[in-house]
Amino acid sequence: MTELLRPFLPFDPAETLLSWAARLAALHTGDRFVPFLRDFGIEPKSIVLNSEDAVERLCEVTGQDPAVVAQNRLKRAGVRRFALRDEVFPLEFTKGAMTAFCPACLAEDDRAGGNMHAHRRGKLIWTLRHVLTCPVHGLPLVERRRESWDSIYHELSLLVPEEGESLAALAEGLERRAPSGLQDYLISRLEGGTGPAWLDGQGIEQAARTTEVLGTLLEFGRDRVTSDLTLAERDEACRTGWHYTSRGAEGVREALQTVQDAFRDRNGKVGPQKVFGQMFKWLAYGTNQKDVGPIRDLLREHIFDTMAVVPGDEVLGEVLPVRRRHSVLSLAEHIKVHPKTLRNFLKACGAVAPDCEEQPDTLVTLDVAEGERLAELLKNAVPVSKLPKLMNCTRSQAQLMVDCGILKPIGRGGIEIGNSRCAIDRREVEELMADLKRRLPVIRREPEGRHGLARTAELSRVTLDVILPALFDGKLTSAARLAGQNGLAAVRLDPVELARFATVRPLGYGPSEAFKILKVSLRVGRALLAERPGGPLLRSRRVPVSAFARAGIWLMPQDLADFQCEYATHGNLCMETGLHHMELSHALKKMGVEPVVDPEEIGVRVYRWADIRAAPVDIWLT
Template sequence: MLTPHIPFDPEESPLSYAAGLAGVHIGDRLVRFLRDFEIEPQDMAANKEGALRRLAEVSGAPLGDLRANAAVPFGERTYELRGELVAAEFLASPYTVFCPACLAEDDRTGRRRGRWEWSLAVVRTCSRHEIPLVRQAKGPWDDAFRELEYIVPERDENLQALIEKAAPRSVSPHQEYVIRRLDGKAGPEWLDAQSLEQAVRATELLGVLVEHGPGQKLPDLTWDDWDHAGRVGFGFTSLGEDGIREALEAQFRKFDDASGTPGARKIFRYLYEASAYSDSHKEPGDIARILRDVITENIAMPAGTTVLGVKLRERRLHTVASLAREQSLDSRTLRAVLVAAGVIPEKAPAHFPIPVDKGREVAARMKRTVKVASLWKDSNFTRPIVDQLFADRLLTPIYKGRPGTKGRTQKAVDCKEIAMLVGKLHAKAVELGAETDGLVPVSKAAEKAKVPAITVVHMILGGFLECVFRLAGQDGIVALRVDPEEIKRHRATCAKGLSVMEAVASLKISKNILWGLVDRYPEEVSLAVNWIVGPDGEHRIPRFDAAVVADFKDRFIHPARIAEKYDVPIREVVRRLKQQRVRPVLSKAEVGENFYRTRDLKPELFI
């Protein structure tokens, strides 16, 4: 063992330590020292096990300490560093990396030392001085030995100039995580579950995607760009799957309005390509699964499509076009119905994803539809009761056009829904062989009891009536027979307050707007509905408190009522409101009409 003994600095690399021994013991450069002690120079430069073992014997430094600060070859272009396997690309080689401020301190003590951290590509900032490290390209053949005394010629003022040129910056949390992990300290759970190289690659590529987009060419990125990408990416990967999903889904949103059908490779580019590698040295880790899940949750693909090495067992999403083909429907009509059903936005691009179940449900409804115009005839209803059924939400119309759109109309209704309604009504009835005195059709009974026909329907569904019959061989509401006197007895209970149609007439709004206001309750601009529950405990009759409706009418107003109040055309009302930049408290896009606070409107605006 060499004397005097020179202790091994725990921050120093074995190669730098050997160079220091050469200067002290033979007063010459590293290569001669290594050959004098039968250490193959190239083996030492590569941190091979035999070279490290011999250096430990010669120097007296513990072999374990030397190995801890070196990336030891473990296979072809693979290295082992403190229990972690990394590829050659993980290391800074062939570049020589150093901190000019650290070298300036070393110069004052007499010997420059190469820190083991500088050998890692992810280490780009000096943790002591918080300035960017200098990255020096490989020059002469002996640069591989990283002899900082010789390959970094700057001294004194020149070295100080490098320090002053460096813009101060903190160490990125990404770099800190890597060093802490190599020191055996636990970090974020998801990152710790990946190999070190997988964690670094996922973090930096995600950062590049977020910061620069998929069009960025990786070779064009500077060292500082990669440092910034690590900072950005770590903000997501440190949060685990939730954070990564947030970043990936935000990237999808950037392509929401893209023309055509952008694929996963176009949207994610290098992150997608890195996740598709099958080489064992490039296994992407869990980010490939997360990316695959996000892709399959956002891009419509047929069953059997391979996504990052895994085949889709079944289709998860449709586009309008693919759903129309599958269901043999006209794509334009299907699109209109999907918009009306709220499954897709009105201006959805062609690639907008539609959940398979929702899409097929809407398509099935289209195939089962009965046109509203012929509903009374096709389903054995009376003409007046059709609108009342829709008004009280006993039937749900399929619309053309979104809320507030001019020409929005009820085009059809699901015949399955009609069948369920008729089935409930018939379930309450006893079969009757022939007409009987005292029993009359629903419409006639409503007329005699002076209530709307829909009220009679509610009484039947709610279990209020005991005498309900159905003529044998007939179907629909027209087949039902009831006792008008029994209806009169329940009139006070079932007709308390205002009906939907009466509330609509009072407020001068459509029934759809009324229900939009009900659905918003208890928001400021909303309406409360009083539900009357029948004896069966299941069916509910919607009624409105006249005082509540009057109060709403007093506090809120819409253009049609403004026009009526001031005898001004609606178009002129709308123009003046826009001109004065009066904003509605509830918009047309939300419920189909703009509502304003009455107290906010000055009368002189319309006079």
């Protein structure tokens, strides 16, 4: 090899081929590199295209080892596709005609003296779209572009005229930051390093693009496209996206769920495109038929697993054969009930999140089998007010059946059907009545010494909350049914047999009686008794199960007095002040008094008297 040019200017392994050619021209001719290259029979555009013949010719006239230059040479690998080292990527992986630089790096190059353009190097990593920060100085890269035909040459001598103090001022005006995790990963990968397995398993541009698009969706919403972001916004998107894609498929699914959970538009039917916006459009309608990598399959499976996709509908190139999820809307249409009724029912049953109020009915979903099971339960749910007709009994007897636990409320007693907040499965009632009918012998006429439930309780002095559990547990051998009647009205009992259940009543109250004194419902009372940090709001004690303490829970008068002394329910405050509940709510809010426990958790607003007394005195307290 003959060395034709002196002095020798070696190729920097960190720079681009265009940068080296421009430096050679500045050193040897003081001019731009187009005439310089043509002096040696090299067409400038062939250097832009990294032509092997052009590179070899330039190495020949400079005495440079071609193997060193080859490491940074972009080779064509198809239409608008290139290969660099072991990676193949589309043109969009680069900054194209845009030129990026770090002013601090150029200032260091200028210190070499002489013609600064012979020393200013355009780094290879600066040409990559997702490299936005100088890894040496921690400065955001500055991007510039010449609006002319020769912008493809990326000549720093034209694009960065600043030098000395003006170049230093340019660097000082930038806010320092660490490179994004995505940038570090891409540079390491080009140098032969490895990273997260999920990203390593796809093309380098696929990994970068997925991270950037996902980060854009998370940070800037479903309507922003990456091409519209500023450089600072792109850097933020890459950082956010990396937090999830670096953790593989699990991290990406977490990000997608985060987007879904944050969706708050309740107007009309909501599908995947509306939720995932530009990301969905990119994967569904992207041009050039480019392979986007595993993100398309991942998003599709996430949609199938979490959204109510109708069987036969195509999503991102594939059809769902069997429905996996029901939404509140699709399930409501399936069983022909109002979506709001179904949503409240599902919340009470714990089948959907309690904080999904702002999400549309199409996005609140549940497993199809569980949804259809609960839908059947809702269709058979009846309010407590309808139980007397179903069981042929009095209202108080029906309520006792629930209070004693013989009938279990659906959804822990939080179902709103009609004017009732307690609903029972009709099938359970019918099964219970059928079992009683099978077990009890039939008597043809009113027997002497046997009576109906109410009269038996009166004569035996044993309350119905003791009699009913004993009846359904099969402990009353004298129990029979009067022919011609059905349900509980047909039951006949011997008061003498009930004598063994009577005991001396201890001081205090069972839960039901205590709740009546406090003027709270059974559901609210149970919530007050529940354990919580700092102890229950209403104290109770465990006692042996007896006729008076069927649940083994007993409350002393002091327990009730302590509760009334420390707490006040919203209803009791209304009665005490004479204010309408809305007026009272407004007054308490104005005074800054908040409930001690989330009302959704216990079913009523409970305030601490100390908070009310400590608040600024309002007119309703005078």
